């Protein structure tokens with residue numbers, strides 16, 4: 001499926017532009033070829049979205065919500081194709097792909113269909129005057145999405161953008177074009193009006209992504225990915241003051257108190273450090289553990305890291321996946337080497353697994369647990385985005401909060417304690433957009449989702465997404 005990936009413009013495939021390869025991260029072999037969109041192809045996609053906009057925006061929201069539900073139903077009909085293509089591009093385990101990545105695609109479209117259809121409007125009464133608001137879509141929205149949760153994150157943005165009446169041009173990551181190509185086929189299959197959803201493939205800076213965000217016909221940009229790319233996009237759109245919604249990088253902290261359920265905290269850390277190979281913006285890379293339980297926690301986490309299963313994606317018991325690319329694998333390993341150079345104590349991992357089969361050509365790294373480095377170490381300050389964490393002991397609550405907040409990022413955090421008052425007190429003091437207490441990545445799609453500082457601008461989720469993807473006009477009538 002999809003040996004060659006085309007763009008999708010105005011409801012039809014467009015096989016134009018030089019081809020570039022996508023590699024299977026499990027073996028490092030080419031899995032498909034993809035056309036790279038130049039400025040002219042991007043211009044055609046933006047024009048198709050502009051042409052489709054008036055009719056789509058004019059539909060009643062209930063009709064657009066029905067289209068979202070049709071997309072969700074059609075996603076479920078193509079479930080196995082989506083699972084296969086996402087695994088081929090990313091090397092994810094089939095268990096994660098089948099339980100998280102693809103199901104969230106249908107769930108995202110359904111959630112925003114309901115949230116939009118049920119959303120109450122407001123009126124404001126003054127003596128002698130009545131005010132109310134009407135919401136209009138932003139227009140043509142550029143949707144630039146990453147390689148770590150390709151289908152989940154693309155649909156997380158498309159649901160609210162489309163149901164709010166916008167038309168979109170999606171630029172998937174050059175590493176993971178497949179599931180977007182399937183979604184394009186799905187859209188064509190259900191007869192989504194041509195031009196409502198367009199997909200262009202290519203790279204970022206100096207390529208398709210840059211051509212798209214800086215295109216005069218694009219009214220807004222939503223992006224999930226690295227903070228420095230977010231900064232670059234801001235520069236590209238600054239002259240036109242285009243609205244941006246950014247979910248960017250993180251250097252997320254986990255705080256474990258001595259009164260925590262230690263087994264739950266260890267299990268939670270295994271998930272929050274190693275899920276998706278640590279390639280999730282919400283993953284924990286810094287752990288702070290109260291000294292009385294530091295040794296036991298560190299030993300148990302290190303032991304669990306050593307037992308993660310490097311099976312192939314199709315193996316049901318696989319729990320560790322490869323990095324998305326050779327380049328990213330090398331970046332993660334450079335931090336492993338830096339940690340060792342700086343004198344870290346390596347409690348688990350620190351290198352590359354040897355399989356003795358075709359996986360040696362893939363992009364695997366060992367799950368790694370470090371300790372012994374100072375707060376100012378680059379390992380504790382820079383986003384690594386791999387299966388690695390550093391653990392630091394602390395002695396007092398205030399110290400733990402200060403350590404956790406000592407970061408240029410502020411996306412997510414976890415707090416592990418059985419002291420109810422402390423749970424609320426610490427959670428409220430953490431500089432993060434998301435704090436999970438005695439759990440991780442438990443998601444209510446209605447809640448505000450996003451980060452502070454370098455971790456982003458704005459919030460997605462529930463009405464917060466709809467607020468980004470539409471502009472209110474306040475109308476006041478003299479009675």
Ligand SMILES: O=C(O)C(=O)/C=C/C=C/O
Pocket residue numbers: 148149153156279280281282443449
């Ligand atoms: O779960 C979500 O809705 C979401 O946006 C996850 C983002 C993960 C980014 O790496």
